[in-house]
Amino acid sequence: MRKLLVIIFSLLSVGLFAQQKHPFTFDDMIKMKRLSQLTVSPNGKYLAVVVTSYKLDNTSKTQLYLFDFDQDAIFNLSTYNGADYNPVFGPNNKFLYFISTRNGSPQIFKYDLIHEKTQQITQLPVGLSNLKIAPNGQYFVFSIQTFANVQDLNILADSLKKIKNLKAKYKEFTQLPIRHWDTWEDHRWNHLFMMPINGDTVIDIMAGVQGNCPSKPFGGTEEFAISPDGRYIAYTTKLGRDRMWTTNFDVFLYDTKTGKTKNLTQNNPAWDRVAFFSPDGKYLYYLAMKTPKYEADRFRIMRYDLSTGNVENLTENFQVNPQDVIISPDGKNIYFTGQHHGRVCIYQLNTQTQKIEQLYNQHTNENINLAGHYLYFLQQSFTSPAEIYRLDLNSLNLKKISHFNDKILQQVKFGQVEEFWFTDRDGIKVHGWLLKPVDFNPNKKYPLAFYIHGGPQGAWLDEFHYRWNLEIAPSHGYVAVAINFRGSTGYGDAFKEAISLHWGDRPYYDLMDGLAYVLKKYPFIDPNRKGALGASYGGYMINYLMGKAPDQFDAFICHDGLFDLVSMYYETEELWFPEHEFGGTPWQNPQLYHKFNPMTYVTNWKKPILIIHGGQDFRVPETQGFAAFTAAQRLGIPSKLLYFPDETHFVLKPADSKLWHKEVFAWLDKWVKNKKITQ
Secondary structure, three states, X not given: OOEXXXXXXXXXXXXHHOOOOEEOOHHHHHHOOEEEEEEEOOOOOEEEEEEEEEOOOOXXXXXXXXXXXXXXXXXXXXXXXXXXXXXXXXXXXOEEEEEEOOOOOOEEEEEEOOOOEEEEOOOOOOOOEEEEEOOOOOEEEEXXXXXXXXXXXXXXXXXXXXXXXXXXXXXXXXXXXXXXXXXXOOOEEEEEEXXXXXXXXXXXXXXXXXXXXXXXOOOOHHHEEEOOOXXXXXXXXXXXXXXXXXXXXXXXXXXXXXXXXXXXOOOOOOOEEEEEEOOOOXXXXXXXXXXXXXXXXXXXXXXXXXXXXXXXXXXXXXXXOOEEEEEOOOOOEEEEEEEEOOEEEEEEEEOOOOOEEXXXXXXXXXXXXXEOOEEEEEEEEOOEEEEEEEEEOOOOOEEEOOOOOHHHHOOEEOOXXXXXXXXXXXXXXXXXXXXXXXXXXXXXXXXEEEEEOOOOOOOOOOOOOOOOOOOHHHHOOOEEEEEEOOOOOOOOHHHHHOOOOOOOOHHHHHHHHHHHHHHHHOOOEEEEEEEEEEEOHHHHHHHHHHHHOOOOOOEEEEEOOOOOHHHHHHHOXXXXXXXXXXXXOOOOOHHHHHHOOHHHHHHHOOOOEEEXXXXXXXXXXXXXXXXXXXXXXXOOOOEEEEEEOOOOOOOOOHHHHHHHHHHXXXXXXXXXXXXXXXX
């Protein structure tokens, strides 16, 4: 049975929850329901979305909600223990398929939309992920972690059980990688499997392949596609022992009738990724980069003619990196999202004229779906977590569909958001965000929290971030400033690429010029109370600023930051990244590694620094944080190491995240806000 939650969407209107407000806090943030995996039925009658809720005891619920537009009602389909996710509507609009752990390992379930009944479809001996259904409705495709030459899932399950019961615990390797992101390699690969819709026979379509689809750690169903007639499955993977120092993913085409596989993009040494088939089955659209070893290169939308092999580049001159790429049922238009000036906008590409039009340009929009003349997507901003919105393609009118977080939002006050542009010392226009303290008084002086983003090819977006939420600082009485320095995404190719080979000069200049700009433009910022904080590349820059600009800030916070570029090269896993950013290996270009190495300038360190690191961070290993702390301690600098042995490059567990926020603002309060009292 469906659990009816809300009959009329408008009942969840803002006015019901008006009450006394308080400044936005971490506790408010952790209560927010997080929406993901939005999907719409082919006929546009139903919409499914996954909603995850977290608690401070590190427990969570992942539930599946169904919107019935005919009834104007919302239903919770998850009335059992376990997680329900990865919803996929069948092509006949009668069934909603999804993955659930309610009975143990992840298996496929089916919800009957007419009779409101749920049935378990698979009982495989191992769990599965990344579910899709063929457009003709004849079979499923999903992924399973298996050994390259093990296709029998019972043998796989037995092998895993034997490995678990081994008394000698060890790992052995003869090639890289030995670990990736947050996981030690166990010689298993993500392989795609086919299974008939009404049967349990599974076929490993990647049998014998030492490659992953989806890619690890963040790849998903966007990395494979099924042709309209079900004849072909296209997928993305990377092969070869050089996989850790190349970005050469390729697109492969598997013929379900012959069992043969063909590499369609072997002539491109850069990154290729599957998008979708055209509705008539004549073309395969995919995304392609041009520059090898450059993971932040811009994807181009490519059209591959399946009968002739001809390839067309549809977006070479459009300097927006396409994400969430989908096609209309008539094949005439492609819709996608992309970053532009601190936002993620929605675009339309005409497949015949190749004309591109920006349809919507506010906030951050993702997970787009098309039904009729409506685009459905998730939208978030600095002051709102993701909710479901609908854009009318005829009128371009926008409507909010879901209201999962309205009650909490009506209880909190946010800092006012502004954006600014300045011209740096090289004549380049640079963009940034400024958030004023809650209950702002223009006649007061406020301390500054100066945020530096990671990537480094990333950006501060108008989004509701759960790790680096810029609205937390204003609730603590700080002005928050976040500058999208050269290297940031969403400002054109040249701007983004300006950081490569220039980690320690161009971004550094932009940050210092931006700091000078906001101090001059905004007189309510206290120039005598300034703190800087950042993670990953932002953490690198914190360590670099400690030596290059020690008098610009009163205190620093470094999260998972790089301290020594040379040792970092030998300790990290994705070697293509430093090799591109520094023009080769440390033995090929030692001068650049030394020039922009924070360790080179450590003798200039003198300001207090809080260093935070995760023990499961294999991208920037924990030794980088330990080394920075050792340097600060040996120099006699006030310093503190906050170490999370179970966290990765990100602090994800709610209890750990709460402590993280407490320690970060305690450090800023001690050395910045209350500077005159404590020093």
